[in-house]
Amino acid sequence: MTPRFTCFSVRHLAGLLATSLFGAVVACQPDSPAPNTVSQATSNGLSALPTAAPAPADNPSSAAKVELGRLLFWDPILSGPRDVSCASCHHPASAYADGLDLSIGPNGQGQGSQRRFRQPNDLPFAQRNAPTVLNVAFNGIGPDGHCDPTTASMFWDSRAQSLEAQTLLPIATLAEMRGRQYSEAAAVDSVVARLRRVPEYQQRFAAVFGGVAPVSAANLGRALACFERSLTTADAPYDRYLRGEQAALTDEQVQGLTAFVQSGCPKCHTGPMLSDYQTHVLGVADNAKLGATDAGQNGTYAFRTPSLRQVAATAPYMHNGTMSTLAEVVRFYDAGPRGGRASLNPNVPNARLDPLLPTRVTNQQAIVAFLGSLSAGSFDRTVPARVPSGLPVGGSL
Known part of the structure; x- marks a missing residue:
């Protein structure tokens, strides 16, 4: 049976705010207590992010599997030149993102926004901005709380479904x-062959998965997915506010939540993860570092709505990192008093822009403040002291 969760949907706040939150919260004075909107929200079936994520039936979690996945996540043995790990672009110091507009993989040096290519270099930047993997376990969750981990949308163009496939x-x-x-076709098999030559990996895979050939591509994906599924956070101020901690949000953040809803943002940024997990054509300018256009999903220039979880901690923004601040992003969605919108990408005619794009975005400063409430401070930042390959933990950081 597919697990179901009671989850918070911002979309459902529109009617509620029109009658209670907007009129009461915006009008309240800074020195007076904010009205308790949490009980009203819960009575309408709204809730915060779930504290537990569903796992596929064929990949249940265990402490040993999570630990194996963690070691693989930090081990550069998974990369061709043995200098890049998953953590190179998804580091806990950067909220499991990397702080770059476009990530730097092989032949890179450094951590986070300080990462650079070593010289000489003949490799390109990664095509798109690296999203955080915090709460990626909830990818695909809808406003109704339904979340199927076997069909969860992954990547900016939704080209993979499930963490097991994505990894x-x-x-x-x-x-x-x-x-x-090695070639693209030989890459995964080459990495699996490497892992089989490491006695500790042989032992750990056998203990977790059993069978005659436990070190396999499928089990590599399962272990990595199990670890990533353990990286959840449910104590953002936004979540605590919805659970009844009235002081978790400032007056400005509550006003920002109101403006967020009234500006139409939840048409796409909805549900517990504040994403509809659909692709939309926004007309974002290409990143000049690519030297070519990025046509998105199936050449349509459509990209998946990102989750807004941890958004204040994971700049820069958009699918290619071309916007540096949240204020810039919020301004981008405001078409101005006349409601006319122009594409920033010459390959995307104005007529192809998604009709769900908002016309006006009100109280933009408060919205930016509200977006800051979506970041949790407590999450697993564990870095292994060593990895089984004996290579530097994390690669060339």
Whole structure:
């Protein structure tokens, strides 16, 4: 049976705010207590992010599997030149993102926004901005709380469904982890062959998965997915506010939540993860570092709505990192008093822009403040002291 959760949907706040939150909260004085809207929200079936994520039936979680996945996540043995790990672009110091507009994979050096290519270099930047993997376990969750981990949308163009499928693709991608050591077709098998030559991995895979050939591509994907599924956070101020901690949000953040809803943002940024997990054509300008246009999903220039979880901690923004601040992003969605909107990408005619784009975005400063309430401060930041390959933990950081 597919697990179901009682989850918070911002979309459902529109009617509620029109009658209670907007009129009461915006009008309240800074020195007076904010009205308790939480009980009203819960009575309408709204809730915060779930504290537990569903797992596929064929990949249940266990402490040993999470630990194996953690070691693999930090081990550069998964990359062609053995200098890049998953953590290179998804580091806890950067809220499991990397702080770059476009990520730097093989032949890179440094951590976070300080990461640079070593010289000489003949490898490109990764094509798109690295999203955080915090709460990626909830990808695909809808406003009704339904979440099927076997069909969860992954990547900016939704080209993979499920964490198990997603985890293997960067290993085969030139600019992310593969480099030029082997072909795309041979990449995953080459990495599996490496792992089989490491006695500790042989032992750990056998203990977790059993069978005659426990070190396999499928089990590699399962272990990585199990670890990533453990990286959840449910104590953002926004979540605590919805659970009844009235002081968790400032007056400005509550006003920002009101403006967020009234500006139409929940048409796409909805549900517990504040994403509809659909693709939309926004007309964002290309990143000049690519030297070419990025046509998105199936050449349509459509990209998936990102979750807004941890958004204040994971700049820069949009699918290619071309917007540096949340204020810039919020301004982008405001079409101005006349409601006319122009595409920033010459390959996207104005007529192809998504009709769900808002016309006016009100109280933008308060919305930015509200977006800051979506970041949790407590999450697993564990870095292993060593990895079984004996290589530097994390690669060339």
